[in-house]
Amino acid sequence: MAKNFYKALELEKNATDEDIKKAYRKLAMKWHPDKNPDNRSEAEAKFKEVTEAYETLGDPKKKEAFDRKGEEGATGRAQQYRAHNVPRRTRSSSFTSAQDSDTFSQFFERSFDGMRRDSYNGSFSARGPRPNERPYAETSSNVPPRQPRKASAIEQSLRVTLLELYTGATKKMKIKRTVYDVGGRSTSFEDVLTIQVKPGWKKGTKITFEKKGDERPGVIPADIVFTVEEKKHEVFEREGPDLFLTQNVTLVQALCGCSFPVTTIDGRSIRVDIPEIIKPDFVKIIPGEGMPSHKDPMQKGDLKIKFNIIFPSDISTQKKEELKRILT
Template sequence: MGIDYYGVLQIPRTSRDLNIKKAYRNLALEFNSDRCKQENSKQVFALIGEAYEVLSDPLRRAVYDQYGEEGLKNGVPGPDGYIPGYHYHGDPMRTYNDFFGTSSPYADLLDVLKNPQKLCKKTTGIEVCKKQQPIKHPLHLTLHEVFFGGIKKMKIHRLTFINEKHNKTEVKEKILTIPIKPGIKAGTEIIFPEEGDQNPAYIPADVIFVVEDKPHETFIRQDDNLIFRTNVTLEDALIGTVVTIHTIDHRTIRVPITDIISPMYEKFVENEGLPILDKYPEKGNLIIRFDITFPDYLPRSCKETLKKAFDLAKVADSRNQHESINKLVLADKMFRIDPDEQLPPL
């Protein structure tokens, strides 16, 4: 049947990497052969190390989950070729030292010495301090702030110690400086550790600002892209038009539309969206969406002209359809100009 590595670490098969590390830490400290003198502790310590090395490596864990210990140690075929078998190096102290950064059997005590726990005075006596629950505030950002980034200052009020004994507090104002990276995403949490109310019985809470996008009068944000909606007439939808857009960074761009605009049509303009946070100064796309306005009334002559245009489009080569329709509509307009308004011949 083989070794049950999950059973060795006493964790379920659905455990995440952090749970695997926590389980190994607790068991390795308990069964370290220099610390534990129980019978068979060395064998158990080695098995714990082997289980950790298998389950903490994504490839080894995947092979073990699918093929078991036999497949893991004998090797299996993979999508990119044969995956060779895995064999534990047999030195659990090497695994222990890689994990803790020391071979000391009292690594947990060393952690406490390096990062001593805070003690608080309570009515029941002196106890290890517990941290208060984090305090979350919304951080509303305009698309202009998201585009350019910068610094935002937020004012908070908190209870602060006013004497050396740390047993008296009063409310004081504090200004927190928040760095805004270009392209910062909605939902991002910016944490200010222990900036909550000071209290002799607790560790102050973290103050967390959660980014929220403010609505924009022109654009809608979609991840790193910007959505722009515009109205076009049926004539523009069929013949073509130019869309003028005033960008967030104060430029004016003109986008020619030469395709037929259907209700689901979208025009993508590359690199005109928001900055991509991890790839700055690259930007997302500007996506133009269209609302088509249909005429309330068409005279019979216009309908006949359009019918001719569509009939011609059916028999014309598809590459010339737009041009054919354009010529017919333009000719109809010219014939309907008042003679008094026509330009004199050259």
């Protein structure tokens, strides 16, 4: 059955020379057996197929013959070339054949000709080698390749209400990312990161999304780190596992005792009775009405009520005398 080299490279018949090179670069990298250890047999077959297609369509004379006569017109020259140029010990139907390997190596050596590896981030620059610096193509194979560095973490605040830290919540954060395909082309797109806020999380809690930063050649993408920032509440203040609120009482209530309702952070109403005298430093503790523990949401801190005693702005002489008599 005649082979369709255009189909093998995922091209139309009117493809330009540049289109053919781009297609081979993409598919050769995709199907290189070393990049596909889990399905090596399939990868070797695909790699051989795209290499054979490029050997034909990448050569103007072979391409012209293929366009006129199909596979039969192009393979005669190709087979003759292989017979004269491939040593016997390397003739094979698998990826390890010298022709397939040489085609791949020569193609990418030409692609990187005149480039040098940037010493800072491992990417390629179009500048030539510096003085006393060997070109990339001439680097000794005994020198281990430079390990890619990881980009610095990207830090972002995550503003959360006290109620969300009490009940838990789901936050969705939209980010923009740039990634590269196997052909070296960059693509930008929007991504959504979902954060499950756990009950009891504290200010300063960090949530890390590994390698979600922009991709760059020779650089491991940065982690994105969100740090919890607690929004100020109108009524409650948090100190560790405990919640605090301030209650206004009159001087009479402070001296004679009082009872009043309190709305909890999650909207429930509870009755608070104060039979004792309320002194300026007095704190009423309501057990179990504080913040949940992030390790065990059923365990909660306390609600602590502080008091602001409102003194009268004026007292008549008669009442002053009565107070003196009562309090002495």
